[in-house]
Structures are given as structure tokens and as C-alpha cells.
Amino acid sequence: MLTLVVLLIVSTVLNYGLVQYERSTAEPYGERVEIGNGSVNVVDNGRDGPTVVLLSGLGTPAPAPDFGPLVRELGDYRVVVVEGFGYGYSDLTAPERTVQNVSEELHAALAATGVEEPYVLAGHSLAGFYILDYVNRYPGEVSAVVGIDTTVPAVVEDDDGTAAEDGRGIPWERLPSITGLLRWVLLVAPDLALPEGTAHTAEERDRILRMTVWNNANAAVTDETRRMGDNARDLEGVGFPAELPVLLLLAQDTMDQMPEWLPRHEEQLRGVRDHELVVLDGGHYLHWTRSPEIAATATGFLERHGVVRREGSGLTTPSPAG
Numbered sequence: 001m002l003t004l005v006v007l008l009i010v011s012t013v014l015n016y017g018l019v020q021y022e023r024s025t026a027e028p029y030g031e032r033v034e035i036g037n038g039s040v041n042v043v044d045n046g047r048d049g050p051t052v053v054l055l056s057g058l059g060t061p062a063p064a065p066d067f068g069p070l071v072r073e074l075g076d077y078r079v080v081v082v083e084g085f086g087y088g089y090s091d092l093t094a095p096e097r098t099v100q101n102v103s104e105e106l107h108a109a110l111a112a113t114g115v116e117e118p119y120v121l122a123g124h125s126l127a128g129f130y131i132l133d134y135v136n137r138y139p140g141e142v143s144a145v146v147g148i149d150t151t152v153p154a155v156v157e158d159d160d161g162t163a164a165e166d167g168r169g170i171p172w173e174r175l176p177s178i179t180g181l182l183r184w185v186l187l188v189a190p191d192l193a194l195p196e197g198t199a200h201t202a203e204e205r206d207r208i209l210r211m212t213v214w215n216n217a218n219a220a221v222t223d224e225t226r227r228m229g230d231n232a233r234d235l236e237g238v239g240f241p242a243e244l245p246v247l248l249l250l251a252q253d254t255m256d257q258m259p260e261w262l263p264r265h266e267e268q269l270r271g272v273r274d275h276e277l278v279v280l281d282g283g284h285y286l287h288w289t290r291s292p293e294i295a296a297t298a299t300g301f302l303e304r305h306g307v308v309r310r311e312g313s314g315l316t317t318p319s320p321a322g
Contacts, residue, residue: 015180057125073295086220
């Protein structure tokens, strides 16, 4: 036991030193902006087309590289990936991860980087919580929503019928990262952290692997995870505005594993005048393997519903009269 304790201490110290060295020597990407409570990283592809704001799902260690294939497929658009607190090159500590705080931070980050409204708000997985809150908190600033296998807020109840409480106490989930165990596991089996398919570049895969070690289960993400139940309760009964075009792209694999996935999304779209629900073959991270289909479906949806239209070789935002 004493030997194991000593090895664990050595691993923890060594891992801490390696993380500090790797972060200081790696070339960062994007632009860090101050938003009052700290700094978040924003990555902008710099195109002139209409703006699509991309939000990652829970625990994605490097959102911008993770979305790399989809950003390339959306080449005619200005794509802005906002890495919230706990993600990518943003600060890893943050205020409470409530939907209100996350929405206000996103709004501040977009303002700080000069993103003009209206813009398309798109996101993956748990970003569905924040998208839903954002479009109701800032009505009129979002021209359309694109959800990539997004999570629908649902209050989970205990066996006695009361709402389940989120766990507090010791954050055991952080131990593999802090002690370096995650680093040694990924050294032997890197595929555990790498995206499926071949659409990511070698640089993107390298960044994702390294940043998984740096960012996994950090303080902000741990708090966000533990507040999922609280945030679901806060969003209970909240729906999309009736006039807002909404496209939801669902993964067949997720539907196969969770029978309630499709009905929940169908119910979420009830009352939305302009909406579409499309099922794509693949796993929960659809943008890893289905980015061409996602981009084509989203572009078609936005054009059909008057959010953007093609004029010549580029994409433009229609005038109010359009």
C-alpha cells in the first residue's frame, strides 16, 4: 500500500509538471477574450458569409479541433466556435454552471468578438440546454437553431417520485486526470480519446489527445456535470419560440439506445412553425463522421426557411423584406 501511495504521488507531481510544460510550449489557437468572470477562447474561421455559432457538448476537451470537419464543410459561412469555461483554451474554473450564467457568458463573448446579430446558433449534445435558454433570454438575436443530437431537458425522478438531486461532495471523477492515470492510459490506448472516422487532420487529432489530458474533468466541467439536473428543472416547460426556425439532427445510434430520444425531440418541436427533424446514421458525435450531410442539410434548411439565400457564389443574409 505504501508503494502504491508513493507511486501515485510521483505520478501526480510528474503529470502536473508535464501539463504545465505542454501548455506553455504548445501553439494556442483562437483568441482569448475577457468577459468579466475570466477569459474564454473564441475561434473564428474569418469567412464573410452569414454567421453560425457552434457550441460543443459536455466535456469535449478541444471544441474547435473537434468541430474541425464540420467547420470545413460549412466553408461559405462565417463559423465561430465559442469554447466556454472549462473547454479548449478557456479558463478551467468558472462561476456556477447554471444555464443563465452560460448564456450570459456566451452573449458577452460574442459581443466582445464583434459577432453581429442575427446569427445561427448550433450545438451538440448538452448544448441543447444552453441554446434553449439563450433563444428565450435574447429573443430576436438568433435567426435559426441547428441541433446536433442535442439533449432535451428532462427532470429525472427517484423511485419515490421526487426529483433526483445532483451529487455534491468529493469530485472523484477528477482523480484520473489529477493523478496522471488518464495520461498513462491514453499513452497505451490513444484511440480512447480520439474521434471516430478519418475526417480530422493529424494536427486536430494531436490537439484533441493532448487536451483530453489537460482538460478532462476540470473544475468547471465537473460543476457543469453535477448541475445537469438543476438546469433541467430550470428549463422545465421552456420551449423554442414559435417563429424561430429549428432543425434537429438526431443520431440513429442514440435513438437505438434510448427509445425516449425521438419522442422527446418531437415534443420539443411541437408549436414551432418552421421546423425539421432529420435522422442520420451514426453515433452521438455525428459531426465526426457525418459533417458533409450535416452541412448540406443545414444549408438547405436555412435557405428553404429564408434565413440565408445564395446570391452568386456566396451566402448572404436576406433583408427584412426578403
